Amino acid sequence: MRGNDRRNRWKTKDNRRENRRESKGERPERDEPVRRTPAQTRDVKRLLEGIGTPPPAPFKPDPFQLEALAALEMNDVLVTAPTGSGKTWIAREEIRRLLDGDKCAWYTTPLKALTNSKYQEFIDEFGAKRVGILTGDRKENSEAPLIVGTTEIYRNQLFDSLRGGSEVTADLVVLDEAHYLADEDRGHVWEEAIILTPPRIRLLLLSATIGNAYEFASWLEDVRGVSCQVITGPPKRPVPLRSAVLLPDKRLLPLLNDAGKLNPEIAQLIERSNADREGGRGFRRGR
Numbered sequence: 001m002r003g004n005d006r007r008n009r010w011k012t013k014d015n016r017r018e019n020r021r022e023s024k025g026e027r028p029e030r031d032e033p034v035r036r037t038p039a040q041t042r043d044v045k046r047l048l049e050g051i052g053t054p055p056p057a058p059f060k061p062d063p064f065q066l067e068a069l070a071a072l073e074m075n076d077v078l079v080t081a082p083t084g085s086g087k088t089w090i091a092r093e094e095i096r097r098l099l100d101g102d103k104c105a106w107y108t109t110p111l112k113a114l115t116n117s118k119y120q121e122f123i124d125e126f127g128a129k130r131v132g133i134l135t136g137d138r139k140e141n142s143e144a145p146l147i148v149g150t151t152e153i154y155r156n157q158l159f160d161s162l163r164g165g166s167e168v169t170a171d172l173v174v175l176d177e178a179h180y181l182a183d184e185d186r187g188h189v190w191e192e193a194i195i196l197t198p199p200r201i202r203l204l205l206l207s208a209t210i211g212n213a214y215e216f217a218s219w220l221e222d223v224r225g226v227s228c229q230v231i232t233g234p235p236k237r238p239v240p241l242r243s244a245v246l247l248p249d250k251r252l253l254p255l256l257n258d259a260g261k262l263n264p265e266i267a268q269l270i271e272r273s274n275a276d277r278e279g280g281r282g283f284r285r286g287r
Contacts, residue, residue, distance in 0.1 A: 047244055047254045064233045065090050068204075071229040076203040076220060078178070080213045081233020087206040088118075091174045092125060094204065098171055099130060099145055105172040108151040108193070110180045112137065118176075119148040151175065155189050158196040170201050178205035181216075199226050 064081065068090045071077045079087050095105045107122070109115045112135050119133040132141035134149035134157075147170075154173065161168050173193075181190040197203060203220070210216055217228040243255035245266055257263050 043254050044252050047242055047252070051242075061089065062086060062234070064231050065093075068231040069093060071231065072172075072202055072204060074227070076205070076224065076226050076228040077231055078205045078207075078210070078213055078217050078220070078228055079231045079233065080207055080210050081231075082235075082237040083208045084237055084239050085233045086238075087208075087233070088176075091176075091204055091206065092122075094172060095122075095146060095174075096126070099126060102145075103171040104145045104169050105147075105174070106154055106168075106170045107146065107148045107174045107176065108154045109148075109176045110151055110186070111177075112150060114176070115148055115150055122146060122148060151180070151193055152189050155193040155196070158193065162196070167198065168201070172202045172204060173197055174204045174206065176206050178207040179209045194220065195223050197224070199224055203228075 062085070064079075065086055068077050068079050072094050079090060081087050091107065095107070098105050107118055109118060115133065115135050116138075119131065122131045126146060128141070130144055131146045131148065132144035133139070134142060134147055134153045136150065136153070157168055160166075175190065175193070178190065181187050181194075183190075194203065203224075203226075205220075213230045213232070217230045220226075220228040245253050245255055245263075247253065247269070253263055253266055255263060255266065
């Protein structure tokens with residue numbers, strides 16, 4: 001009861017302060033409505049137009065997805081396609097075929113967060129008994145026919161198998177985000193994983209940002225002695241990106257104008273911010 005009495009007294013004091021402000025002609029602190037010009041309103045409507053959940057429709061794989069699945073029966077495959085175009089679907093369907101045939105697969109990613117996400121995705125798809133995870137932090141169901149893990153852990157298992165004279169239990173290895181091969185700090189992990197993977201194991205490499213795919217595939221063939229087929233997806237993202245900037249006054253502005261250049265109003269705000277920053281530095285130097 002005492003706590004309620006205190007809260008009521010505080011509310012009463014707040015109301016008195018609000019009333020005193022109004023009696024002095026001061027406006028109470030409330031959020032002002034966002035004012036937009038007709039042009040800004042039109043730009044925001046265009047920015048948000050069409051966003052939402054599409055109507056349900058039966059799934060139909062794209063030709064590049066079917067081509068990749070067919071190529072995997074005999075070759076390594078490098079798939080380059082924009083984000084959201086269905087590269088993971090290729091991996092999932094090939095894994096499904098292998099699991100149904102009592103075979104095994106590895107799915108590797110460069111990030112623990114992505115590995116955890118794929119682990120849950122594959123559990124939902126294939127069931128918890130058929131999926132395990134190996135990262136630096138987690139080791140669960142490590143004898144499962146499908147292992148989801150970081151690329152470093154897969155590379156380490158290859159080293160262990162070489163030292164112990166055993167073989168890695170896999171018929172397919174998926175290297176997601178394969179462009180990490182070019183990473184200055186971690187690229188050697190992907191290079192070692194590719195070189196040490198036995199030729200009997202098919203490799204499926206997925207990436208949205210490999211610019212020299214055929215040169216990459218040629219290197220793969222040289223180091224593994226296995227033909228590598230390049231499969232290219234659609235040139236653009238199936239779901240386009242729309243970029244916008246939320247200003248401190250709660251206005252939403254498209255980042256780019258119709259010509260694809262920086263929104264002039266945003267450019268002015270940047271110039272003004274830079275000028276204010278330089279002015280502040282000059283003031284400090286003057287002192």
